[in-house]
Amino acid sequence: MSQIVLPQSQISYLSDGVSLRSWLLTTDHKRIAILYMISITFFFFLGGSAAALIRYNLLVPQGMIQSAETYNRLFTMHGIIMVWFFLVPAVPVTIGNFMLPLMLGARDLAFPKLNLISWYLFMAGGACALYALFSGGIDTGWTFYTPLSSNYAQGHVAAVVIGIFISGFSSIATGLNFIVTIHRLRAPGLTWYRLPVFVWSLYSTSVIFVLATPVLAITLILLLFETLFHVGVFDPRLGGDPLLFQHLFWFYSHPAVYIMILPGLGVVSEIIPVFARKELFGYKFVVWASVSIAVIAFFVWGHHMFVSGQSLFASVTFSLLSYFVAVPSAIKVFNWLGTLHKGHIRFDAPMIYAFGFIGLFTMGGLTGLFLAALAADVELHDTYFVVAHFHYIMVGGMVSAYFAALHYWWPKMTGKMYPEMLARAAALLMFLGFNVTFFPQFILGYLGMPRRYHAYPPEFQVLNVLSSAGATILAAAYLMPLVYLTFSLFRGDRAPANPWGGLGLEWQTPSPPFTINFVVTPVVTKGPYEFPKPGIEPSDV
Amino acid sequence: MSEEVAPHTHFQYADATHQSDTAVAGMWLFLASEVLFFGGLIIAWMFCRHWQPAGFDAGGRETVLWIGTLNLFLLITSSFVYSSGLAFMEAGNIRRLVQCCVVTMAIGTLFLLLKFYEWHIDLSENLFPAGPFKITGTDAGGARMFWSFYFVATVLHALHMIIGVGLVGWVAVQARRGAFDDGWYTPVEVVGLYWSFVDIVWIVLYPVIYLVGRG
Numbered sequence: 001m002s003q004i005v006l007p008q009s010q011i012s013y014l015s016d017g018v019s020l021r022s023w024l025l026t027t028d029h030k031r032i033a034i035l036y037m038i039s040i041t042f043f044f045f046l047g048g049s050a051a052a053l054i055r056y057n058l059l060v061p062q063g064m065i066q067s068a069e070t071y072n073r074l075f076t077m078h079g080i081i082m083v084w085f086f087l088v089p090a091v092p093v094t095i096g097n098f099m100l101p102l103m104l105g106a107r108d109l110a111f112p113k114l115n116l117i118s119w120y121l122f123m124a125g126g127a128c129a130l131y132a133l134f135s136g137g138i139d140t141g142w143t144f145y146t147p148l149s150s151n152y153a154q155g156h157v158a159a160v161v162i163g164i165f166i167s168g169f170s171s172i173a174t175g176l177n178f179i180v181t182i183h184r185l186r187a188p189g190l191t192w193y194r195l196p197v198f199v200w201s202l203y204s205t206s207v208i209f210v211l212a213t214p215v216l217a218i219t220l221i222l223l224l225f226e227t228l229f230h231v232g233v234f235d236p237r238l239g240g241d242p243l244l245f246q247h248l249f250w251f252y253s254h255p256a257v258y259i260m261i262l263p264g265l266g267v268v269s270e271i272i273p274v275f276a277r278k279e280l281f282g283y284k285f286v287v288w289a290s291v292s293i294a295v296i297a298f299f300v301w302g303h304h305m306f307v308s309g310q311s312l313f314a315s316v317t318f319s320l321l322s323y324f325v326a327v328p329s330a331i332k333v334f335n336w337l338g339t340l341h342k343g344h345i346r347f348d349a350p351m352i353y354a355f356g357f358i359g360l361f362t363m364g365g366l367t368g369l370f371l372a373a374l375a376a377d378v379e380l381h382d383t384y385f386v387v388a389h390f391h392y393i394m395v396g397g398m399v400s401a402y403f404a405a406l407h408y409w410w411p412k413m414t415g416k417m418y419p420e421m422l423a424r425a426a427a428l429l430m431f432l433g434f435n436v437t438f439f440p441q442f443i444l445g446y447l448g449m450p451r452r453y454h455a456y457p458p459e460f461q462v463l464n465v466l467s468s469a470g471a472t473i474l475a476a477a478y479l480m481p482l483v484y485l486t487f488s489l490f491r492g493d494r495a496p497a498n499p500w501g502g503l504g505l506e507w508q509t510p511s512p513p514f515t516i517n518f519v520v521t522p523v524v525t526k527g528p529y530e531f532p533k534p535g536i537e538p539s540d541v
Numbered sequence: 542m543s544e545e546v547a548p549h550t551h552f553q554y555a556d557a558t559h560q561s562d563t564a565v566a567g568m569w570l571f572l573a574s575e576v577l578f579f580g581g582l583i584i585a586w587m588f589c590r591h592w593q594p595a596g597f598d599a600g601g602r603e604t605v606l607w608i609g610t611l612n613l614f615l616l617i618t619s620s621f622v623y624s625s626g627l628a629f630m631e632a633g634n635i636r637r638l639v640q641c642c643v644v645t646m647a648i649g650t651l652f653l654l655l656k657f658y659e660w661h662i663d664l665s666e667n668l669f670p671a672g673p674f675k676i677t678g679t680d681a682g683g684a685r686m687f688w689s690f691y692f693v694a695t696v697l698h699a700l701h702m703i704i705g706v707g708l709v710g711w712v713a714v715q716a717r718r719g720a721f722d723d724g725w726y727t728p729v730e731v732v733g734l735y736w737s738f739v740d741i742v743w744i745v746l747y748p749v750i751y752l753v754g755r756g
């Protein structure tokens with residue numbers, strides 16, 4: 001132990017070097033998290049702009065944008081950027097990078113250099129994709145179905161595929177780093193059942209990163225081969241099977257949906273006990289629900305292919321297995337409600353975001369059951385019902401969770417408090433704007449409006465205008481945190497070490513933490529949510 | 542995994558053993574993800590072959606059996622040599638480790654040269670699946686698919702080989718500089734795991750490429 005040379009121990013990670021070089025060559029997990037945060041914020045607003053143009057186009061039945069081609073490129077760009085360059089890295093890689101070592105009582109991740117490399121891979125992949133999207137874009141949708149993507153699509157499909165391939169290795173590297181860190185770098189006394197639920201959800205997410213992403217990688221290579229040489233293994237002219245592409249693609253992309261939601265479930269499980277001042281109800285159930293969601297994730301991909309011509313037996317099996325996902329998801333929701341029951345609830349901004357999450361996630365989850373039901377899916381497949389469903393999970397769920405996490409840990413990350421009232425207003429506005437945008441889409445889909453069309457019959461106009469109007473509210477609600485959080489960096493009050501009275505190890509460090517996180521490695525003697533008694537104020541803890 | 546001369550231990554680890562065990566665990570996990578990577582390829586390959594066995598067999602019979610077989614023996618030998626190097630390292634004999642690394646690199650390079658020669662033969666016989674193709678008739682589609690898989694698989698494996706030769710070279714340089722001692726030689730182990738894995742991938746690819754069509 002005595003051999004280990006510590007860097008200057010009592011210095012905040014933010015003041016430990018201010019040059020650009022000290023940021024770009026850092027191996028500090030906290031600084032890398034900030035690098036990720038800046039990058040994904042950029043991608044979020046870029047993907048959001050594409051969404052704004054989509055909603056603008058759909059204001060009138062014939063489409064405000066004259067060309068259907070342009071519209072196709074817009075929704076493709078929206079999907080690719082939001083899925084691979086915002087949602088996948090948002091909570092796990094950005095927030096997780098910052099919080100995981102702190103929550104484990106560790107001084108860094110297991111492989112700090114690999115962590116930095118994974119950010120560079122992410123940026124290289126992002127640059128490839130951006131190059132393609134800005135030099136004309138592509139019109140395949142984010143799913144790249146063959147033979148459209150390999151033989152008929154225009155634009156730089158190859159560059160986007162390479163970009164996603166590279167960023168996939170960033171995911172694998174991060175997932176590997178997290179798993180090894182959780183196994184090897186827990187503080188003394190931090191047993192598996194004393195880990196915060198967020199750590200468990202990062203673990204489950206990382207398993208998917210490591211085991212599903214390589215399958216996407218090889219699928220993309222086969223696709224790339226076919227795109228470049230116009231001959232390949234998905235090509236029906238050679239006797240190949242385009243459905244094989246869909247199987248391989250969804251083998252990754254369904255679990256990827258849980259990459260996007262599991263960390264969100266973890267964040268909410270952190271926030272609710274703290275702001276209800278009560279122990280998390282059914283800790284072990286919540287933990288094993290995360291793990292079982294990650295496991296079931298690998299066996300349900302066929303529910304994306306009910307109408308693609310797979311066998312009826314396969315469809316029935318996948319339908320049944322998809323229903324199983326509802327069980328652990330519901331366990332989580334009921335456990336949160338159990339935690340809230342008779343709690344001393346405080347309505348701080350993170351908690352409002354968490355409440356928004358519960359409502360929207362429940363809506364998204366329940367409508368998922370409609371889509372998992374074979375007969376209903378034949379009717380609803382490829383309609384706006386699907387669009388509304390996954391936006392309730394991805395945006396209503398995960399983006400809310402991201403903002404919840406951002407507000408909850410902002411004082412820890414930056415050492416500054418954000419303006420509470422503005423934050424609460426933004427949280428409420430986001431919930432409102434979200435519902436106005438996406439609820440009408442359930443009805444539109446039920447009435448039969450297909451997704452991905454740039455024009456629609458006139459009778460759908462009222463609901464579409466409503467949806468677009470909601471999108472403007474939502475856009476305003478997203479811009480608010482950008483402004484007031486940035487403002488708080490310069491003018492915010494100094495944050496105390498533990499503004500919310502949380503019990504996790506991350507709150508035992510100063511805000512912002514030292515470069516080495518913990519000068520003395522903490523020793524853990526109890527679980528993460530053992531609040532003394534309801535009603536005790538944070539200052540007493 | 543660190544460049545600091547001594548001590549090698551990063552500040553998040555309790556001691557050197559803690560760190561080296563962690564590095565080995567990380568490599569195993571990376572290899573698990575590699576298994577899924579090549580596993581996905583081979584499953585897709587078997588799936589496609591299932592629908593057109595005749596075409597795939599016609600394609601497979603055009604492969605250059607002697608090069609594939611020779612390369613198989615070369616790689617197995619190289620893994621043996623590298624593992625011997627690791628055993629020498631454990632016994633504290635760094636000079637022998639360096640020699641084993643050099644021999645491993647030489648065998649790896651020979652593998653790659655043979656592979657390039659094989660590709661040259663393949664291309665000159667019009668076996669690249671795009672453009673004019675050697676096999677015509679009813680089996681042409683399946684044969685083209687076989688050769689698509691062939692090129693994807695062999696190029697990916699060769700890339701892994703190139704990285705592996707680089708890593709073994711890096712181990713040799715570090716060893717010569719005296720970066721390792723009998724208390725700490727984690728990179729030697731980690732690179733060894735990787736090298737053996739690349740070898741195993743070839744052991745799996747070999748029958749799929751060269752033997753199945755001839756059976």
Ligand SMILES: [Cu+2]
Binds near residue numbers: 254257300301303304
């Ligand atoms: Cu799915």
